[in-house]
Amino acid sequence: MLIFHNPLHARHAGRHEMFRGRLVPCHESPARLDYVLAELARRPVGELREPSDADLDLVRRVHRPRYLDFLAGAWQEWIALDPDNAALDILPSIWPVRGFRDDVLPVNFAARVGLFSFDTGSPITAGTWEAARCGAACAIDAVRAVAASAGPRAAMALTRPPGHHAGPDFFGGYCFLNNAAIAAEAWRVAGAARVAVLDIDYHHGNGTQTIFYERPDVLTVSIHGDPHTEYPFFLGYANEHGAGAGEGCNLNLPLPAGSDFKAWRAALAQGLHAIERDGAEALVVALGVDTYEGDPISRFTLKSDDYLEVGRMLAGFGLPMVLVLEGGYAVAEMGVNVVNVLDGIVSASAA
Numbered sequence: 001m002l003i004f005h006n007p008l009h010a011r012h013a014g015r016h017e018m019f020r021g022r023l024v025p026c027h028e029s030p031a032r033l034d035y036v037l038a039e040l041a042r043r044p045v046g047e048l049r050e051p052s053d054a055d056l057d058l059v060r061r062v063h064r065p066r067y068l069d070f071l072a073g074a075w076q077e078w079i080a081l082d083p084d085n086a087a088l089d090i091l092p093s094i095w096p097v098r099g100f101r102d103d104v105l106p107v108n109f110a111a112r113v114g115l116f117s118f119d120t121g122s123p124i125t126a127g128t129w130e131a132a133r134c135g136a137a138c139a140i141d142a143v144r145a146v147a148a149s150a151g152p153r154a155a156m157a158l159t160r161p162p163g164h165h166a167g168p169d170f171f172g173g174y175c176f177l178n179n180a181a182i183a184a185e186a187w188r189v190a191g192a193a194r195v196a197v198l199d200i201d202y203h204h205g206n207g208t209q210t211i212f213y214e215r216p217d218v219l220t221v222s223i224h225g226d227p228h229t230e231y232p233f234f235l236g237y238a239n240e241h242g243a244g245a246g247e248g249c250n251l252n253l254p255l256p257a258g259s260d261f262k263a264w265r266a267a268l269a270q271g272l273h274a275i276e277r278d279g280a281e282a283l284v285v286a287l288g289v290d291t292y293e294g295d296p297i298s299r300f301t302l303k304s305d306d307y308l309e310v311g312r313m314l315a316g317f318g319l320p321m322v323l324v325l326e327g328g329y330a331v332a333e334m335g336v337n338v339v340n341v342l343d344g345i346v347s348a349s350a351a
Contacts, residue, residue: 001046001346002145002152004138006159009033011127015089018120026123027297027329028174033160036325039335045342046156054137058189062181062211066105067169070116071129071176077109078124089123118172118232128161132176135159139179142322143186147282154315154345156287157183157324158338164205164286164326165232173203173232179324180286181211184218187282187322196221196280196319198271200310201288201326202298204236204252208286214244219251219278221271223264225299226254249278257299261306264291268310272317283319289328289337297329307337311344321345 010033014026040048060068078085094114096102106112113124138157145151157179164180165173180197187195197212199205199222212218227236242250251274253267275283289307290298314321323341328334 001342002142002155003040003046003048003158003342004051004141004155005037005048006033006131006134006138007050008127008131008134009160010131012125012131012161013127014123014125017123018091028161029331030160031331032328032334033158033325035331035335036158036338037335039339043339043343045339045346049141051134051137051141054133055140058140058186059136059177059182061185062168062178063166064169067116070112071124071132071171074113074124075126075129081109086126089125091120091123092117116170118170122172122174122176128176132161135161135163135179136177136182139183139322139324140186142324143183143190146320146322147187147190147192153349154321154323156342157322159325162288162326163207163324164199164201165203165207167207167210170207173206174327175207178207178211180205180284180326181208183284183322183324184212187284188217192282193217194219194278194280195282195284196275196278197284197286198275199224199286199288199326200268200291201286202290202295202300203231203288203327204254205286205326206232206235209235209240209250212246213242213250214246216245216249219249219275219280221251221253221274223253223255223267223271226256229257230299255300258301260301261303264300264302265309265313268313272313275317275319280319283317283321285314285321285323286326287323287338287341288326289334289341292328292330292333292337294330294333295328298327304333304336304340307340308344311341311346312348314341315345315348
């Protein structure tokens, strides 16, 4: 397996997020990826590579230009307002909620931060744009490697910040560029007529759903905590099936908090069956391991050994596949859990 890792990921290192009414240290930290890299050094299951520069023309097929322009220049604008801002992260303070206009682009910087965000848990830092852009490059290069005629059947974009909460023109949920959606679009550009995105993070991939909701060429399937009680709350319900040309191309499989691996595995089997029925030619897996029993902000009860079975099930499905790293906040266990998925894929593919 090829593993494209993000050498710039640590440039995005938020100081604080707003969590349950308090400013707390960010759950999404550089240590998350460091533990995975350390486990890969101990238990190599693939070849590590660094990506080339991101194909921003492809990224623009997923994200709107005014949003990308904002992300690329946000830190410079922040410092220009006050040099002392270099010691602070950017967090929003106002949003265009129902009844407000979102088609205008205010001059005021704080207004634009709010226009493009949906929560207070995703600080923009000095290196956010560089880290996110390099993560998109990992996703694109992983697809291009697998799509090549002599390429491997599976590859991974090992990157942070994660991506599946980022929409066409908004960030949130620790996400800025939607790596899974960018990978799916890269598959389409590479010639796959139909692509499936399977999101197995604990939290619903609201950004991915929004990007593809009216498109018939990408099936989105998400297994996640019930949004009645779990973030992001306002998308991810079972009655969201797609709209317009995309009607029937979105499948949400919400599960109650406390669900164990037996229930979760049944949902995965259901999702894979839907993908098979849809006729997808390529698969993107948004891999979150915040389904782990010890995750501090999630409430499923998967154990580390269960991730070996997850990998075997994905490999057994048989489609060319690219995985992109999403959530997982039991930091010390994250390396084992991620590498167990990869180990399951590699061992099942070799059998």
